[in-house]
Amino acid sequence: MLHDKLLQQFNLISDQMERQELKVLLAELERLLLKDVPGSMVEFGCYTGTASLFIARMLHALAPDRTFHVYDSFEGLPEKSVEDQSAAGEQFKRGELAASKREFITNFKKANLKLPIIHKGWFSDVQSKDLPEQIAFAFLDGDYYNSVLVPLRQIWPLLSPGAVVIIDDYQNEALPGASKAVDEWLDTHTMARFRVEASLAIITLPAAQS
16 A cells, blocks of 8 residues: 555654554545545644655645645644643643744755645634635644634535544543544534544545435
8 A cells, every 4th residue: 555655665754743643644545535535635733744744745646636735833832721731741832842834845845745835824813715625634733622623613614525534632641632622523513434543533524425
């Protein structure tokens, strides 16, 4: 499978995502592309491009005409909400995990990959004009409650039948807001299929009726 070949060929550029998590993400993306689910790819929270580079490599190989959008403040983490409080997560503070837009772009240039469409700003500032008309695949790596819930609200009406949404840190006790946001969302969106694998929450929308 292509995702296995990519993981064997290229290294991860940071420790913010484990190889097994990336394997799950890429396997879902490959499956979706081979099924030709229509729409663009979006990533909320791209950091230095750890996952972005592999998503771009997959698109280059299987769907070079698909558009890929990334969204990040490039200012690190925002303030925590009440839902994000955890004794295990004291290391996560405002401004942590900051990476510049320039660093992100440099990593893509080093990899000789086409840059995604970059949107710099807080997720709450994303407007409808900043989003693609149709979304096939979304990776949400916002860490916090609002940084997961806000993108879910933004992308949900734009998801194609059969689209996949993957949320990082669902089983991370240091970041409890991520799972709270997903669980609350699924309480009112029961048509979607849901599973957890390698600490990732994977939401799959029903496919189009033939």
